[in-house]
Amino acid sequence: MTGTGSEDKTRTVQPRRGRADKATAIVQAACQVFGRDGYSRAGIDTIAAEAGVSTRTIYNHFPGGKEELFRSVMRWSSERVRDAQLAQLRRYLDPERPPHPANLERDLLALARAWVGLMTDFRDHFALVRHIYAEVGHIPAEVLDAWQETGPRAVGGEVTAAMAALDDHGLIDVHGDPAQATVHFMALISTEITQRSYWGLSPLPQEEADRLTAAGVRAFLRAYGSAA
Amino acid sequence: MTGTGSEDKTRTVQPRRGRADKATAIVQAACQVFGRDGYSRAGIDTIAAEAGVSTRTIYNHFPGGKEELFRSVMRWSSERVRDAQLAQLRRYLDPERPPHPANLERDLLALARAWVGLMTDFRDHFALVRHIYAEVGHIPAEVLDAWQETGPRAVGGEVTAAMAALDDHGLIDVHGDPAQATVHFMALISTEITQRSYWGLSPLPQEEADRLTAAGVRAFLRAYGSAA
């Protein structure tokens, strides 16, 4: 149902799609437009223009029309961002190689900055997510669940694992609930930046963002640092 | 205690038609519909039906049409919620009467619970706010600023004052930035509940919400409790 329905028959006949990979261009442009305008306001014509593609081609690739396109964008974008987030997580807080105690704050801060950086790197995605939040009531529960599962929940689970590892090594004290510590960490490092930047509309100067991130990390460490 | 806020003209029971306080009914219904469906999806006919009013009457009261109505709803709703929030703040954390140290956690927890409770009492408002967040790019900057100023910023300022007062009395240590402590407090007590309840779509059981709120307050006190 949710699949594009065109990946089975192309295996034998077609090595790759037509000219350039139009499908990718469409999804990418749709991510921008949906993120900027939201589902209702976004126009197929606008997406087509932004993708450098004719309107008809969109319907050829996505027979389900606007809805199917939106669902594809949700999946594509959230997987992309999830991978980027997991990459940063493993880079700065690999559960396999916990940091030296003296480097804990430094590493957490690096992770937090990278995390916040992704918010501007994937501005379109997070704009889209805000629209999803606003329209939870208009998105089928199954679609919503699938998205949460492969996106936010997967990432949250990995971060939680990292927190648990830090706890295991006595670097922090999660007070019995690493998942909760994770949510608190995310909230502390990103809430104020999100608010102050008008949800990405007018980004903060780098140094100001850094200052707020650092304050969040310090607050987290005061709340969850091991008693030592 | 979600009052309708229209009992100033309490005569006798008004007849179903004619000269009731239509304007209020319209704005109230519009708040529901805009909150549920968002600006684009919301239909004037739907609002009219929900308000028990003819479509034409809406245009009589709001000659600017949908846009003016939306702006009126923003103002009305945010002022209403602001007043409710300030009332709770003064009730549990009056800057004039700082709590006894032994009662600090109890009072903060009471405030936090009341605060979270407002999110369900004014579900429509917060749904509307999510739509505003998602559509920052489509709302005139002046309207957005006026809203922030009389709503969130005003409340934030008062909470910040309360935090500063707690700091002055040595009950907490804001580390030189009461505004930051305020944002962190709000983030800690509400982030997880918001996420887990799908942004109000499927509310959490009371005891679960209480548990998360309490965890947030405890984390806040670990981060900002005075060293004494």
Next chain:
DNA sequence: GGTAAAGTACAACGGACATTGCAAGTTATA
């Protein structure tokens, strides 16, 4: 170069919806 898939241009349909004008009905007030 030939063929088929992929893409494009264009026109048209149909529905949803904001908005307005108007005539008639209802209410409040003097």
Next chain:
DNA sequence: TATAACTTGCAATGTCCGTTGTACTTTACC
């Protein structure tokens, strides 16, 4: 009761936009 103010139902207008059919062109690959 008279009158002005308010409300309503309804029809109509215009616009925007998702979607589809069709004929034509481009591209990829043999």
